[in-house]
Amino acid sequence: MITLTEENYIKTIYHLSTNGEKTVNTNAIAEVMQTKASSVTDMIKKLSEKNYADYKKYQGVTLTEDGRRVAVNIIRKHRLWEVFLVEKLNFSWDEVHEVAEHLEHIKSDKLVDELDAFLEFPTYDPHGDPIPDKEGNFKPLEKIVLAKAEVGTTYKCIGVDDTSSNFLKYLDSNKIALGTIMKVLHKEPFDHSVKLALEHAEIVVSYSVAKNLYLKKIEG
Amino acid sequence: MITLTEENYIKTIYHLSTNGEKTVNTNAIAEVMQTKASSVTDMIKKLSEKNYADYKKYQGVTLTEDGRRVAVNIIRKHRLWEVFLVEKLNFSWDEVHEVAEHLEHIKSDKLVDELDAFLEFPTYDPHGDPIPDKEGNFKPLEKIVLAKAEVGTTYKCIGVDDTSSNFLKYLDSNKIALGTIMKVLHKEPFDHSVKLALEHAEIVVSYSVAKNLYLKKIEG
DNA sequence: AATTATTTTTAGAGTTGTCTAAAAATATTT
DNA sequence: AAATATTTTTAGACAACTCTAAAAATAATT
Numbered sequence: 420m421i422t423l424t425e426e427n428y429i430k431t432i433y434h435l436s437t438n439g440e441k442t443v444n445t446n447a448i449a450e451v452m453q454t455k456a457s458s459v460t461d462m463i464k465k466l467s468e469k470n471y472a473d474y475k476k477y478q479g480v481t482l483t484e485d486g487r488r489v490a491v492n493i494i495r496k497h498r499l500w501e502v503f504l505v506e507k508l509n510f511s512w513d514e515v516h517e518v519a520e521h522l523e524h525i526k527s528d529k530l531v532d533e534l535d536a537f538l539e540f541p542t543y544d545p546h547g548d549p550i551p552d553k554e555g556n557f558k559p560l561e562k563i564v565l566a567k568a569e570v571g572t573t574y575k576c577i578g579v580d581d582t583s584s585n586f587l588k589y590l591d592s593n594k595i596a597l598g599t600i601m602k603v604l605h606k607e608p609f610d611h612s613v614k615l616a617l618e619h620a621e622i623v624v625s626y627s628v629a630k631n632l633y634l635k636k637i638e639g
Numbered sequence: 640m641i642t643l644t645e646e647n648y649i650k651t652i653y654h655l656s657t658n659g660e661k662t663v664n665t666n667a668i669a670e671v672m673q674t675k676a677s678s679v680t681d682m683i684k685k686l687s688e689k690n691y692a693d694y695k696k697y698q699g700v701t702l703t704e705d706g707r708r709v710a711v712n713i714i715r716k717h718r719l720w721e722v723f724l725v726e727k728l729n730f731s732w733d734e735v736h737e738v739a740e741h742l743e744h745i746k747s748d749k750l751v752d753e754l755d756a757f758l759e760f761p762t763y764d765p766h767g768d769p770i771p772d773k774e775g776n777f778k779p780l781e782k783i784v785l786a787k788a789e790v791g792t793t794y795k796c797i798g799v800d801d802t803s804s805n806f807l808k809y810l811d812s813n814k815i816a817l818g819t820i821m822k823v824l825h826k827e828p829f830d831h832s833v834k835l836a837l838e839h840a841e842i843v844v845s846y847s848v849a850k851n852l853y854l855k856k857i858e859g
Numbered sequence: 860a861a862t863t864a865t866t867t868t869t870a871g872a873g874t875t876g877t878c879t880a881a882a883a884a885t886a887t888t889t
Numbered sequence: 890a891a892a893t894a895t896t897t898t899t900a901g902a903c904a905a906c907t908c909t910a911a912a913a914a915t916a917a918t919t
Contacts, residue, residue, distance in 0.1 A: 533728035
Protein backbone atom coordinates (compact mmCIF):
# COMPACT_ATOMS: atom_id res chain seq x y z
CA MET A 420 0.00 0.00 0.00
CA ILE A 421 1.24 3.45 -0.89
CA THR A 422 0.70 6.22 1.65
CA LEU A 423 -0.47 9.78 1.05
CA THR A 424 2.93 11.12 2.04
CA GLU A 425 4.72 8.78 -0.33
CA GLU A 426 2.46 9.92 -3.15
CA ASN A 427 3.27 13.54 -2.43
CA TYR A 428 7.01 12.90 -2.44
CA ILE A 429 6.75 10.98 -5.71
CA LYS A 430 4.76 13.82 -7.26
CA THR A 431 7.34 16.36 -6.13
CA ILE A 432 10.24 14.33 -7.46
CA TYR A 433 8.41 13.98 -10.77
CA HIS A 434 7.83 17.71 -11.08
CA LEU A 435 11.42 18.51 -10.18
CA SER A 436 12.85 16.16 -12.79
CA THR A 437 11.07 17.86 -15.71
CA ASN A 438 12.71 15.94 -18.54
CA GLY A 439 12.42 12.69 -16.62
CA GLU A 440 16.15 11.99 -16.64
CA LYS A 441 17.55 14.62 -14.29
CA THR A 442 18.36 13.43 -10.80
CA VAL A 443 16.67 15.45 -8.07
CA ASN A 444 18.51 16.61 -4.99
CA THR A 445 17.41 16.38 -1.40
CA ASN A 446 17.29 20.09 -0.61
CA ALA A 447 15.11 20.87 -3.61
CA ILE A 448 12.56 18.32 -2.45
CA ALA A 449 12.75 19.62 1.11
CA GLU A 450 11.99 23.13 -0.07
CA VAL A 451 8.96 22.17 -2.14
CA MET A 452 7.62 19.84 0.54
CA GLN A 453 8.20 22.41 3.29
CA THR A 454 10.16 19.95 5.36
CA LYS A 455 13.75 19.22 6.44
CA ALA A 456 16.45 17.54 4.36
CA SER A 457 16.78 14.76 6.91
CA SER A 458 13.11 13.87 6.54
CA VAL A 459 13.57 13.77 2.79
CA THR A 460 16.49 11.37 3.09
CA ASP A 461 14.38 9.03 5.20
CA MET A 462 11.53 9.09 2.73
CA ILE A 463 13.80 8.62 -0.27
CA LYS A 464 15.18 5.49 1.33
CA LYS A 465 11.68 4.20 1.79
CA LEU A 466 10.67 4.98 -1.79
CA SER A 467 13.82 3.24 -2.93
CA GLU A 468 13.01 0.12 -0.88
CA LYS A 469 9.52 0.09 -2.34
CA ASN A 470 10.95 0.40 -5.82
CA TYR A 471 9.44 3.75 -6.65
CA ALA A 472 12.82 5.49 -6.83
CA ASP A 473 16.46 4.83 -7.66
CA TYR A 474 18.79 6.28 -5.14
CA LYS A 475 22.51 6.28 -4.39
CA LYS A 476 23.70 8.14 -1.32
CA TYR A 477 24.71 11.73 -1.97
CA GLN A 478 23.82 11.31 -5.67
CA GLY A 479 20.18 12.42 -5.76
CA VAL A 480 17.07 10.46 -6.82
CA THR A 481 15.24 9.53 -9.98
CA LEU A 482 11.89 7.80 -10.24
CA THR A 483 11.65 4.22 -11.45
CA GLU A 484 9.12 3.23 -14.07
CA ASP A 485 6.76 2.35 -11.19
CA GLY A 486 7.33 5.72 -9.55
CA ARG A 487 6.68 7.57 -12.77
CA ARG A 488 3.46 5.63 -13.26
CA VAL A 489 2.28 6.68 -9.82
CA ALA A 490 3.21 10.32 -10.47
CA VAL A 491 1.45 10.51 -13.82
CA ASN A 492 -1.66 8.94 -12.36
CA ILE A 493 -1.78 11.56 -9.60
CA ILE A 494 -1.28 14.35 -12.14
CA ARG A 495 -4.07 12.88 -14.24
CA LYS A 496 -6.41 12.89 -11.27
CA HIS A 497 -5.35 16.36 -10.15
CA ARG A 498 -6.01 17.91 -13.54
CA LEU A 499 -9.29 16.10 -14.12
CA TRP A 500 -10.56 17.35 -10.77
CA GLU A 501 -9.43 20.85 -11.70
CA VAL A 502 -11.52 20.71 -14.85
CA PHE A 503 -14.46 19.46 -12.81
CA LEU A 504 -14.11 22.23 -10.23
CA VAL A 505 -13.86 24.99 -12.83
CA GLU A 506 -16.43 23.73 -15.33
CA LYS A 507 -19.05 22.25 -13.02
CA LEU A 508 -18.58 23.89 -9.64
CA ASN A 509 -17.76 27.49 -10.58
CA PHE A 510 -14.29 27.53 -9.06
CA SER A 511 -11.92 30.20 -10.36
CA TRP A 512 -8.38 29.39 -11.50
CA ASP A 513 -6.78 30.40 -8.22
CA GLU A 514 -9.17 28.35 -6.06
CA VAL A 515 -8.86 24.95 -7.72
CA HIS A 516 -5.34 23.96 -6.85
CA GLU A 517 -5.68 23.51 -3.10
CA VAL A 518 -8.80 21.35 -3.30
CA ALA A 519 -7.47 19.30 -6.23
CA GLU A 520 -4.39 18.69 -4.11
CA HIS A 521 -6.60 16.61 -1.82
CA LEU A 522 -8.94 15.08 -4.40
CA GLU A 523 -5.98 13.73 -6.38
CA HIS A 524 -5.32 11.16 -3.65
CA ILE A 525 -8.71 9.46 -3.75
CA LYS A 526 -8.07 5.93 -4.96
CA SER A 527 -10.72 4.50 -7.26
CA ASP A 528 -10.16 3.60 -10.90
CA LYS A 529 -13.87 3.72 -11.58
CA LEU A 530 -14.09 7.20 -10.11
CA VAL A 531 -11.32 8.52 -12.37
CA ASP A 532 -12.61 6.80 -15.50
CA GLU A 533 -16.18 7.96 -14.97
CA LEU A 534 -15.09 11.48 -14.09
CA ASP A 535 -13.03 11.54 -17.28
CA ALA A 536 -16.07 10.44 -19.30
CA PHE A 537 -18.40 12.84 -17.48
CA LEU A 538 -16.09 15.72 -18.42
CA GLU A 539 -15.97 14.40 -21.99
CA PHE A 540 -12.33 13.36 -21.94
CA PRO A 541 -10.63 16.74 -21.58
CA THR A 542 -7.02 16.91 -22.74
CA TYR A 543 -6.03 20.16 -21.02
CA ASP A 544 -6.73 21.46 -17.53
CA PRO A 545 -7.90 25.03 -16.75
CA HIS A 546 -4.27 26.21 -16.65
CA GLY A 547 -3.54 24.86 -20.10
CA ASP A 548 -1.53 21.89 -18.83
CA PRO A 549 -2.11 18.58 -20.62
CA ILE A 550 -4.05 15.81 -18.87
CA PRO A 551 -2.39 12.42 -19.38
CA ASP A 552 -4.68 9.64 -20.62
CA LYS A 553 -5.10 6.28 -18.87
CA GLU A 554 -1.89 5.01 -20.43
CA GLY A 555 0.02 8.08 -19.26
CA ASN A 556 0.39 9.84 -22.61
CA PHE A 557 0.48 13.63 -22.57
CA LYS A 558 -0.58 15.89 -25.42
CA PRO A 559 2.02 18.55 -26.28
CA LEU A 560 2.00 21.61 -24.06
CA GLU A 561 0.02 24.46 -25.60
CA LYS A 562 0.55 27.09 -22.98
CA ILE A 563 3.29 29.66 -23.22
CA VAL A 564 4.24 32.52 -20.98
CA LEU A 565 3.46 36.05 -22.20
CA ALA A 566 7.14 37.00 -21.88
CA LYS A 567 7.88 34.52 -24.68
CA ALA A 568 4.87 35.29 -26.87
CA GLU A 569 5.36 36.47 -30.47
CA VAL A 570 4.62 39.99 -31.65
CA GLY A 571 1.61 40.04 -33.98
CA THR A 572 0.08 36.87 -32.58
CA THR A 573 -3.28 36.60 -30.79
CA TYR A 574 -3.61 34.60 -27.59
CA LYS A 575 -6.16 33.57 -24.99
CA CYS A 576 -5.34 33.92 -21.31
CA ILE A 577 -5.45 30.49 -19.65
CA GLY A 578 -3.73 30.96 -16.31
CA VAL A 579 -1.23 32.56 -14.00
CA ASP A 580 1.91 31.44 -12.23
CA ASP A 581 1.82 33.84 -9.28
CA THR A 582 -1.55 33.60 -7.52
CA SER A 583 -0.94 36.28 -4.89
CA SER A 584 -3.99 38.43 -4.35
CA ASN A 585 -2.02 41.54 -5.32
CA PHE A 586 -1.31 40.09 -8.73
CA LEU A 587 -4.87 38.89 -9.23
CA LYS A 588 -6.17 42.34 -8.27
CA TYR A 589 -3.77 43.92 -10.76
CA LEU A 590 -5.14 41.67 -13.50
CA ASP A 591 -8.68 42.44 -12.47
CA SER A 592 -8.14 46.22 -12.61
CA ASN A 593 -6.64 45.80 -16.08
CA LYS A 594 -9.58 43.71 -17.27
CA ILE A 595 -7.55 40.56 -17.73
CA ALA A 596 -9.24 37.31 -16.72
CA LEU A 597 -9.35 33.65 -17.70
CA GLY A 598 -10.37 33.58 -21.36
CA THR A 599 -9.41 37.16 -22.16
CA ILE A 600 -8.21 37.52 -25.76
CA MET A 601 -5.12 39.64 -26.39
CA LYS A 602 -2.85 40.47 -29.30
CA VAL A 603 0.83 41.16 -28.69
CA LEU A 604 1.63 44.53 -30.31
CA HIS A 605 5.16 45.21 -29.18
CA LYS A 606 7.91 43.92 -26.93
CA GLU A 607 10.19 46.64 -25.55
CA PRO A 608 13.84 45.44 -25.70
CA PHE A 609 14.94 47.89 -22.98
CA ASP A 610 12.83 46.63 -20.03
CA HIS A 611 11.07 43.67 -21.69
CA SER A 612 7.67 45.23 -21.09
CA VAL A 613 4.90 44.14 -23.47
CA LYS A 614 2.26 46.19 -25.24
CA LEU A 615 -1.05 44.38 -25.64
CA ALA A 616 -4.29 44.96 -27.50
CA LEU A 617 -7.26 43.85 -25.40
CA GLU A 618 -10.83 44.02 -26.64
CA HIS A 619 -11.48 47.59 -25.58
CA ALA A 620 -8.04 48.97 -24.75
CA GLU A 621 -4.33 48.85 -25.35
CA ILE A 622 -2.15 48.41 -22.29
CA VAL A 623 1.51 47.99 -21.44
CA VAL A 624 2.47 45.39 -18.85
CA SER A 625 5.85 45.04 -17.13
CA TYR A 626 8.19 42.09 -17.50
CA SER A 627 7.19 40.81 -14.03
CA VAL A 628 3.62 40.61 -15.23
CA ALA A 629 4.59 39.07 -18.57
CA LYS A 630 6.50 36.33 -16.78
CA ASN A 631 3.44 35.32 -14.77
CA LEU A 632 0.72 35.22 -17.39
CA TYR A 633 0.04 32.04 -19.34
CA LEU A 634 -1.46 32.08 -22.81
CA LYS A 635 -2.58 29.78 -25.55
CA LYS A 636 -2.05 30.70 -29.18
CA ILE A 637 -5.25 31.33 -31.11
CA GLU A 638 -4.05 32.71 -34.42
CA GLY A 639 -1.14 34.50 -36.01
CA MET B 640 -6.91 20.93 13.34
CA ILE B 641 -8.98 17.77 13.28
CA THR B 642 -7.41 14.62 11.87
CA LEU B 643 -8.93 12.06 9.53
CA THR B 644 -8.90 9.44 12.28
CA GLU B 645 -10.62 11.76 14.73
CA GLU B 646 -13.31 12.46 12.15
CA ASN B 647 -13.91 8.75 11.66
CA TYR B 648 -14.24 8.12 15.38
CA ILE B 649 -16.66 11.03 15.73
CA LYS B 650 -18.72 9.69 12.85
CA THR B 651 -18.84 6.23 14.42
CA ILE B 652 -19.86 7.58 17.81
CA TYR B 653 -22.59 9.60 16.13
CA HIS B 654 -23.98 6.60 14.28
CA LEU B 655 -23.89 4.43 17.39
CA SER B 656 -25.80 6.94 19.49
CA THR B 657 -28.81 7.00 17.18
CA ASN B 658 -31.11 9.13 19.32
CA GLY B 659 -28.25 11.46 20.19
CA GLU B 660 -28.58 10.91 23.93
CA LYS B 661 -27.41 7.34 24.40
CA THR B 662 -23.84 6.93 25.66
CA VAL B 663 -21.70 4.75 23.44
CA ASN B 664 -19.42 2.07 24.84
CA THR B 665 -15.83 1.39 23.98
CA ASN B 666 -16.23 -2.13 22.60
CA ALA B 667 -18.99 -1.09 20.21
CA ILE B 668 -16.73 1.58 18.74
CA ALA B 669 -13.83 -0.86 18.56
CA GLU B 670 -15.94 -3.32 16.59
CA VAL B 671 -17.15 -0.78 14.03
CA MET B 672 -13.71 0.78 13.65
CA GLN B 673 -12.02 -2.61 13.37
CA THR B 674 -9.58 -1.80 16.12
CA LYS B 675 -8.87 -2.65 19.75
CA ALA B 676 -10.67 -1.30 22.82
CA SER B 677 -7.43 0.16 24.14
CA SER B 678 -7.00 2.23 21.00
CA VAL B 679 -10.55 3.47 21.38
CA THR B 680 -9.91 4.56 24.96
CA ASP B 681 -6.88 6.54 23.82
CA MET B 682 -8.82 8.26 21.09
CA ILE B 683 -11.80 9.00 23.29
CA LYS B 684 -9.51 10.78 25.72
CA LYS B 685 -8.17 12.87 22.87
CA LEU B 686 -11.64 13.72 21.59
CA SER B 687 -12.60 14.66 25.11
CA GLU B 688 -9.57 16.96 25.48
CA LYS B 689 -10.44 18.60 22.18
CA ASN B 690 -14.01 19.06 23.34
CA TYR B 691 -15.64 16.88 20.74
CA ALA B 692 -16.84 14.35 23.30
CA ASP B 693 -17.91 14.05 26.93
CA TYR B 694 -16.34 11.14 28.70
CA LYS B 695 -16.15 9.72 32.20
CA LYS B 696 -14.03 6.64 32.76
CA TYR B 697 -15.92 3.37 32.43
CA GLN B 698 -19.14 5.29 31.65
CA GLY B 699 -19.08 5.51 27.85
CA VAL B 700 -19.01 8.59 25.57
CA THR B 701 -21.42 11.08 24.10
CA LEU B 702 -20.62 13.77 21.54
CA THR B 703 -20.58 17.41 22.53
CA GLU B 704 -22.39 20.00 20.44
CA ASP B 705 -19.08 20.54 18.60
CA GLY B 706 -18.68 16.83 18.01
CA ARG B 707 -22.19 16.51 16.70
CA ARG B 708 -21.58 19.42 14.33
CA VAL B 709 -18.51 17.66 12.94
CA ALA B 710 -20.42 14.38 12.54
CA VAL B 711 -23.38 15.94 10.74
CA ASN B 712 -21.07 17.81 8.40
CA ILE B 713 -19.29 14.59 7.44
CA ILE B 714 -22.62 12.85 6.89
CA ARG B 715 -23.73 15.76 4.72
CA LYS B 716 -20.61 15.47 2.60
CA HIS B 717 -20.81 11.68 2.42
CA ARG B 718 -24.39 11.70 1.18
CA LEU B 719 -23.90 14.54 -1.28
CA TRP B 720 -20.96 12.67 -2.82
CA GLU B 721 -23.10 9.53 -3.01
CA VAL B 722 -25.71 11.42 -4.99
CA PHE B 723 -22.99 12.74 -7.28
CA LEU B 724 -21.50 9.29 -7.84
CA VAL B 725 -24.84 7.66 -8.63
CA GLU B 726 -26.43 10.45 -10.66
CA LYS B 727 -23.44 11.80 -12.55
CA LEU B 728 -20.83 9.04 -12.59
CA ASN B 729 -22.99 5.92 -13.07
CA PHE B 730 -22.05 4.27 -9.82
CA SER B 731 -24.42 1.60 -8.54
CA TRP B 732 -25.73 1.61 -4.97
CA ASP B 733 -23.20 -0.93 -3.72
CA GLU B 734 -20.20 0.89 -5.21
CA VAL B 735 -20.73 4.37 -3.78
CA HIS B 736 -20.09 3.83 -0.12
CA GLU B 737 -16.39 3.05 -0.19
CA VAL B 738 -15.46 6.01 -2.38
CA ALA B 739 -17.75 8.39 -0.48
CA GLU B 740 -15.99 7.23 2.67
CA HIS B 741 -12.89 8.98 1.35
CA LEU B 742 -14.49 11.97 -0.36
CA GLU B 743 -16.34 12.89 2.84
CA HIS B 744 -13.06 14.01 4.42
CA ILE B 745 -12.15 16.63 1.82
CA LYS B 746 -12.25 19.97 3.60
CA SER B 747 -13.59 22.87 1.55
CA ASP B 748 -16.78 24.74 2.30
CA LYS B 749 -16.95 26.05 -1.24
CA LEU B 750 -16.63 22.53 -2.61
CA VAL B 751 -19.56 21.26 -0.54
CA ASP B 752 -21.78 24.27 -1.23
CA GLU B 753 -21.13 24.19 -4.96
CA LEU B 754 -21.58 20.44 -5.13
CA ASP B 755 -24.88 20.83 -3.29
CA ALA B 756 -26.01 23.46 -5.82
CA PHE B 757 -24.73 21.44 -8.80
CA LEU B 758 -26.85 18.49 -7.65
CA GLU B 759 -29.80 20.86 -7.16
CA PHE B 760 -29.93 20.62 -3.39
CA PRO B 761 -30.89 16.96 -2.96
CA THR B 762 -32.56 16.07 0.34
CA TYR B 763 -32.13 12.28 0.18
CA ASP B 764 -29.16 10.15 -0.83
CA PRO B 765 -29.38 7.11 -3.15
CA HIS B 766 -30.17 4.87 -0.16
CA GLY B 767 -33.09 7.04 0.91
CA ASP B 768 -31.25 8.58 3.86
CA PRO B 769 -31.79 12.31 4.41
CA ILE B 770 -29.01 14.76 3.60
CA PRO B 771 -28.64 17.40 6.34
CA ASP B 772 -28.61 21.01 5.11
CA LYS B 773 -25.84 23.50 5.93
CA GLU B 774 -27.36 24.14 9.35
CA GLY B 775 -27.50 20.43 10.10
CA ASN B 776 -31.26 19.92 9.75
CA PHE B 777 -32.44 16.53 8.51
CA LYS B 778 -35.67 15.86 6.66
CA PRO B 779 -37.69 12.97 8.12
CA LEU B 780 -36.57 9.51 7.07
CA GLU B 781 -38.63 8.17 4.18
CA LYS B 782 -37.07 4.77 3.82
CA ILE B 783 -38.55 1.71 5.41
CA VAL B 784 -37.47 -1.90 5.34
CA LEU B 785 -39.56 -4.34 3.29
CA ALA B 786 -40.15 -6.45 6.41
CA LYS B 787 -42.14 -3.55 7.83
CA ALA B 788 -43.96 -2.51 4.66
CA GLU B 789 -47.78 -2.50 4.54
CA VAL B 790 -49.83 -4.95 2.53
CA GLY B 791 -51.54 -3.23 -0.39
CA THR B 792 -49.03 -0.41 -0.64
CA THR B 793 -46.72 0.30 -3.57
CA TYR B 794 -43.07 1.08 -3.01
CA LYS B 795 -39.90 1.93 -4.92
CA CYS B 796 -36.69 0.09 -4.11
CA ILE B 797 -34.07 2.56 -2.90
CA GLY B 798 -31.35 0.46 -1.32
CA VAL B 799 -30.07 -2.54 0.55
CA ASP B 800 -28.55 -3.15 3.95
CA ASP B 801 -26.49 -6.24 3.15
CA THR B 802 -24.25 -5.54 0.15
CA SER B 803 -22.67 -9.00 -0.13
CA SER B 804 -22.32 -10.10 -3.71
CA ASN B 805 -24.50 -13.15 -3.01
CA PHE B 806 -27.40 -10.96 -1.99
CA LEU B 807 -26.91 -8.59 -4.92
CA LYS B 808 -26.85 -11.54 -7.30
CA TYR B 809 -30.05 -12.85 -5.76
CA LEU B 810 -31.73 -9.50 -6.34
CA ASP B 811 -30.42 -9.40 -9.88
CA SER B 812 -31.78 -12.84 -10.72
CA ASN B 813 -35.17 -11.77 -9.33
CA LYS B 814 -35.18 -8.59 -11.39
CA ILE B 815 -34.99 -6.30 -8.40
CA ALA B 816 -32.79 -3.24 -8.77
CA LEU B 817 -32.57 0.36 -7.60
CA GLY B 818 -35.81 2.02 -8.70
CA THR B 819 -37.81 -1.18 -9.11
CA ILE B 820 -41.48 -0.66 -8.28
CA MET B 821 -43.24 -3.29 -6.19
CA LYS B 822 -46.58 -3.76 -4.48
CA VAL B 823 -46.81 -5.77 -1.27
CA LEU B 824 -49.49 -8.44 -1.81
CA HIS B 825 -49.22 -10.57 1.29
CA LYS B 826 -47.16 -11.11 4.41
CA GLU B 827 -47.04 -14.70 5.60
CA PRO B 828 -47.41 -14.77 9.41
CA PHE B 829 -45.80 -18.20 9.69
CA ASP B 830 -42.29 -17.42 8.34
CA HIS B 831 -42.63 -13.69 7.65
CA SER B 832 -42.00 -14.16 3.97
CA VAL B 833 -43.47 -11.50 1.68
CA LYS B 834 -45.33 -11.84 -1.61
CA LEU B 835 -44.61 -9.03 -4.05
CA ALA B 836 -46.02 -7.87 -7.36
CA LEU B 837 -43.22 -6.68 -9.64
CA GLU B 838 -43.85 -5.26 -13.07
CA HIS B 839 -43.86 -8.57 -14.92
CA ALA B 840 -44.05 -11.15 -12.17
CA GLU B 841 -45.18 -12.04 -8.70
CA ILE B 842 -42.51 -13.40 -6.36
CA VAL B 843 -42.16 -14.48 -2.77
CA VAL B 844 -39.12 -13.40 -0.82
CA SER B 845 -37.93 -14.75 2.53
CA TYR B 846 -37.76 -12.78 5.75
CA SER B 847 -33.95 -12.51 5.43
CA VAL B 848 -34.43 -10.76 2.11
CA ALA B 849 -37.26 -8.59 3.44
CA LYS B 850 -35.05 -7.40 6.29
CA ASN B 851 -32.37 -6.21 3.88
CA LEU B 852 -34.36 -4.36 1.26
CA TYR B 853 -35.11 -0.66 1.68
CA LEU B 854 -38.15 0.95 0.12
CA LYS B 855 -39.84 4.29 -0.23
CA LYS B 856 -43.61 4.54 -0.23
CA ILE B 857 -45.08 5.69 -3.54
CA GLU B 858 -48.82 5.21 -3.08
CA GLY B 859 -51.33 3.24 -1.09
C1' DA C 860 45.81 20.80 -3.03
C1' DA C 861 44.19 22.54 1.18
C1' DT C 862 40.62 25.04 3.30
C1' DT C 863 35.99 26.46 3.62
C1' DA C 864 31.22 26.11 2.53
C1' DT C 865 27.35 23.47 1.26
C1' DT C 866 24.72 19.42 0.88
C1' DT C 867 23.38 15.13 2.55
C1' DT C 868 23.16 11.57 5.86
C1' DT C 869 23.07 9.52 10.51
C1' DA C 870 21.72 9.24 15.30
C1' DG C 871 18.53 9.96 18.63
C1' DA C 872 14.17 11.69 19.92
C1' DG C 873 9.08 13.41 19.58
C1' DT C 874 4.13 12.70 17.86
C1' DT C 875 0.12 10.15 16.33
C1' DG C 876 -2.25 6.15 16.31
C1' DT C 877 -1.87 1.45 16.91
C1' DC C 878 -0.96 -2.96 19.54
C1' DT C 879 -0.43 -6.68 23.57
C1' DA C 880 -0.69 -7.92 28.18
C1' DA C 881 -1.97 -6.98 32.61
C1' DA C 882 -4.65 -4.37 36.04
C1' DA C 883 -8.90 -2.09 37.50
C1' DA C 884 -13.73 -1.33 37.38
C1' DT C 885 -18.25 -2.86 36.40
C1' DA C 886 -21.81 -6.52 35.41
C1' DT C 887 -23.55 -11.04 35.88
C1' DT C 888 -24.15 -15.53 38.14
C1' DT C 889 -24.68 -18.52 41.55
C1' DA D 890 -22.90 -11.16 48.89
C1' DA D 891 -19.20 -13.72 46.97
C1' DA D 892 -17.34 -15.54 42.87
C1' DT D 893 -16.94 -15.21 38.05
C1' DA D 894 -17.16 -13.00 33.67
C1' DT D 895 -16.98 -8.98 30.92
C1' DT D 896 -15.68 -4.43 29.84
C1' DT D 897 -12.59 -0.76 30.14
C1' DT D 898 -8.32 1.33 31.26
C1' DT D 899 -3.28 1.57 31.99
C1' DA D 900 1.48 0.63 30.91
C1' DG D 901 4.85 -0.14 27.77
C1' DA D 902 6.08 -0.86 23.03
C1' DC D 903 6.04 -0.36 17.88
C1' DA D 904 5.50 1.86 13.05
C1' DA D 905 5.22 5.99 10.20
C1' DC D 906 6.81 10.43 9.65
C1' DT D 907 8.81 14.25 11.54
C1' DC D 908 12.48 17.01 13.91
C1' DT D 909 17.32 18.83 15.81
C1' DA D 910 22.07 18.40 16.12
C1' DA D 911 26.14 16.47 14.70
C1' DA D 912 28.91 13.80 11.37
C1' DA D 913 30.17 12.62 6.66
C1' DA D 914 30.50 13.46 1.87
C1' DT D 915 30.71 16.54 -1.93
C1' DA D 916 31.42 21.10 -4.08
C1' DA D 917 33.48 25.61 -4.25
C1' DT D 918 37.31 28.85 -3.09
C1' DT D 919 41.57 30.38 -2.40
